[in-house]
Amino acid sequence: xxxxxxxxxxxxxxxxxxxxxxxxxxxxxxxxxxxxxxxxxxxxxxxxxxxxxxxxx
Numbered sequence: 001x002x003x004x005x006x007x008x009x010x011x012x013x014x015x016x017x018x019x020x021x022x023x024x025x026x027x028x029x030x031x032x033x034x035x036x037x038x039x040x041x042x043x044x045x046x047x048x049x050x051x052x053x054x055x056x057x
Contacts, residue, residue: 002053014049021045 006014025041028034047054 005052006050009051010049014051017048018045021048 021041022045025038025045028038028041
Protein backbone atom coordinates (compact mmCIF):
# COMPACT_ATOMS: atom_id res chain seq x y z
CA UNK A 1 0.00 0.00 0.00
CA UNK A 2 2.92 2.36 0.70
CA UNK A 3 4.21 1.87 -2.84
CA UNK A 4 0.87 2.70 -4.43
CA UNK A 5 0.38 5.72 -2.17
CA UNK A 6 3.86 7.03 -2.98
CA UNK A 7 3.33 6.68 -6.73
CA UNK A 8 -0.04 8.46 -6.58
CA UNK A 9 1.45 11.19 -4.40
CA UNK A 10 4.38 11.70 -6.78
CA UNK A 11 2.14 11.97 -9.84
CA UNK A 12 -0.55 14.15 -8.27
CA UNK A 13 1.68 16.86 -6.86
CA UNK A 14 4.53 15.50 -4.76
CA UNK A 15 7.12 16.25 -7.42
CA UNK A 16 5.92 19.83 -7.78
CA UNK A 17 6.07 20.36 -4.02
CA UNK A 18 9.61 18.95 -3.89
CA UNK A 19 10.76 21.25 -6.70
CA UNK A 20 9.30 24.25 -4.89
CA UNK A 21 11.08 23.24 -1.66
CA UNK A 22 14.39 22.90 -3.56
CA UNK A 23 13.96 26.28 -5.25
CA UNK A 24 13.09 28.06 -2.00
CA UNK A 25 16.02 26.28 -0.29
CA UNK A 26 18.39 27.63 -2.92
CA UNK A 27 17.01 31.13 -2.47
CA UNK A 28 17.43 30.88 1.31
CA UNK A 29 21.04 29.73 0.97
CA UNK A 30 22.03 32.95 -0.81
CA UNK A 31 22.50 34.73 2.51
CA UNK A 32 24.46 33.46 5.49
CA UNK A 33 21.52 33.97 7.82
CA UNK A 34 19.20 31.90 5.60
CA UNK A 35 21.47 28.84 5.27
CA UNK A 36 19.96 26.90 8.23
CA UNK A 37 16.44 27.41 6.87
CA UNK A 38 17.59 26.52 3.37
CA UNK A 39 19.07 23.24 4.60
CA UNK A 40 15.78 22.40 6.31
CA UNK A 41 13.95 23.06 3.04
CA UNK A 42 16.19 20.49 1.34
CA UNK A 43 15.32 17.92 4.02
CA UNK A 44 11.61 18.67 3.63
CA UNK A 45 11.89 18.24 -0.14
CA UNK A 46 13.33 14.75 0.28
CA UNK A 47 10.50 13.86 2.66
CA UNK A 48 7.86 15.26 0.34
CA UNK A 49 8.81 13.09 -2.64
CA UNK A 50 7.86 9.74 -1.03
CA UNK A 51 6.13 10.53 2.28
CA UNK A 52 4.33 7.24 2.91
CA UNK A 53 6.23 4.78 5.07
CA UNK A 54 8.66 7.33 6.55
CA UNK A 55 8.96 8.44 10.14
CA UNK A 56 9.94 12.01 10.96
CA UNK A 57 11.76 12.60 14.22
